[in-house]
Amino acid sequence: MEIVFLGTSCAVPTEKRGLPAVLLEYLNEYYLFDCGEGSQRQMRIAGINFMRIDHIFITHLHADHFMGLAGLIQSMDFLERNRVLNLYGPAGFKKTMEHMMSLGSFSMDYMSLSINEVSPGWVLDCDRFRVSCFRTEHTSNSVGYVFEEDSKRTFLKKKALKLGVPEGVLFSRLQKGHEVEVDGRKITPEMVLSDPVPGRKVVYTGDTRACDGVREAARGADVLIHDSTFSDSEEEKTTLMAHCTARQAAEVAREAGVKRLYLTHLSQRYTNPSILEQEAREVFPKSYVAEDFMRIKVAKHDP
Ligand SMILES: [Zn+2]
Numbered sequence: 001m002e003i004v005f006l007g008t009s010c011a012v013p014t015e016k017r018g019l020p021a022v023l024l025e026y027l028n029e030y031y032l033f034d035c036g037e038g039s040q041r042q043m044r045i046a047g048i049n050f051m052r053i054d055h056i057f058i059t060h061l062h063a064d065h066f067m068g069l070a071g072l073i074q075s076m077d078f079l080e081r082n083r084v085l086n087l088y089g090p091a092g093f094k095k096t097m098e099h100m101m102s103l104g105s106f107s108m109d110y111m112s113l114s115i116n117e118v119s120p121g122w123v124l125d126c127d128r129f130r131v132s133c134f135r136t137e138h139t140s141n142s143v144g145y146v147f148e149e150d151s152k153r154t155f156l157k158k159k160a161l162k163l164g165v166p167e168g169v170l171f172s173r174l175q176k177g178h179e180v181e182v183d184g185r186k187i188t189p190e191m192v193l194s195d196p197v198p199g200r201k202v203v204y205t206g207d208t209r210a211c212d213g214v215r216e217a218a219r220g221a222d223v224l225i226h227d228s229t230f231s232d233s234e235e236e237k238t239t240l241m242a243h244c245t246a247r248q249a250a251e252v253a254r255e256a257g258v259k260r261l262y263l264t265h266l267s268q269r270y271t272n273p274s275i276l277e278q279e280a281r282e283v284f285p286k287s288y289v290a291e292d293f294m295r296i297k298v299a300k301h302d303p
Pocket residue numbers: 010011020062064065207265
């Protein structure tokens with residue numbers, strides 16, 4: 001599992017930072033969270049083939065978070081994408097997309113869209129993972145997303161051998177959840193599987209003030225990607241605009257017991273964002289300022 005930050009600025013792009021977009025790679029598939037203007041070019045620069053994206057999750061309908069969709073969809077169609085592109089966004093998303101698709105001579109000759117309005121709960125339930133969304137406190141219809149791998153039980157080879165199970169067909173039958181018989185004894189999958197190991201979990205807040213919705217959703221996450229628009233010196237403004245300071249994001253990370261915190265959606269005033277990292281680390285040492293094109297791996301959990 002890998003995360004690629006494609007846009008880490010807020011509202012206005014800078015020379016070094018694009019508008020919000022985070023790409024998650026899992027089992028060779030791409031999932032995009034927010035799609036600020038210019039995201040498709042950021043992907044080209046990062047060497048990411050955007051034709052491979054099948055699911056895009058939008059946190060809210062402020063322009064900096066979704067204006068990249070029109071260009072991206074147009075490019076995908078020019079390149080003769082013939083699969084459905086699944087889009088997810090909060091209340092009002094369908095209408096916004098209808099407007100967007102009716103601009104100028106916008107047309108789609110090859111691809112089609114599946115546009116889904118989400119409310120807190122499961123958004124996408126796949127074989128190995130699920131995506132859910134939760135309410136954030138920014139606008140009346142803003143959400144954040146959780147990407148969570150299913151928990152897994154590993155096959156304990158040593159234990160199986162000790163029970164006299166020979167390697168080969170019987171191993172794979174047990175791994176598939178079937179009972180087997182060895183010298184007249186029943187061996188059940190339960191006897192040779194580990195306790196469930198929780199899957200990896202990545203949480204992306206979009207824009208939000210520090211809130212319980214995030215604290216709960218981020219509980220125990222491997223990676224929390226959190227709004228961190230301002231530093232301590234702008235606390236009043238932060239509250240007014242329903243964003244977070246780096247320190248507030250760090251407090252949420254600490255309270256939720258996450259493993260790592262990435263600060264994003266930085267105001268353009270921070271040409272040197274080390275102040276944000278510093279303030280966050282005073283509260284939660286594993287805080288990092290996200291940079292455009294930064295890639296982070298999320299390692300598998302040990303059984
Ligand atoms: Zn924003």
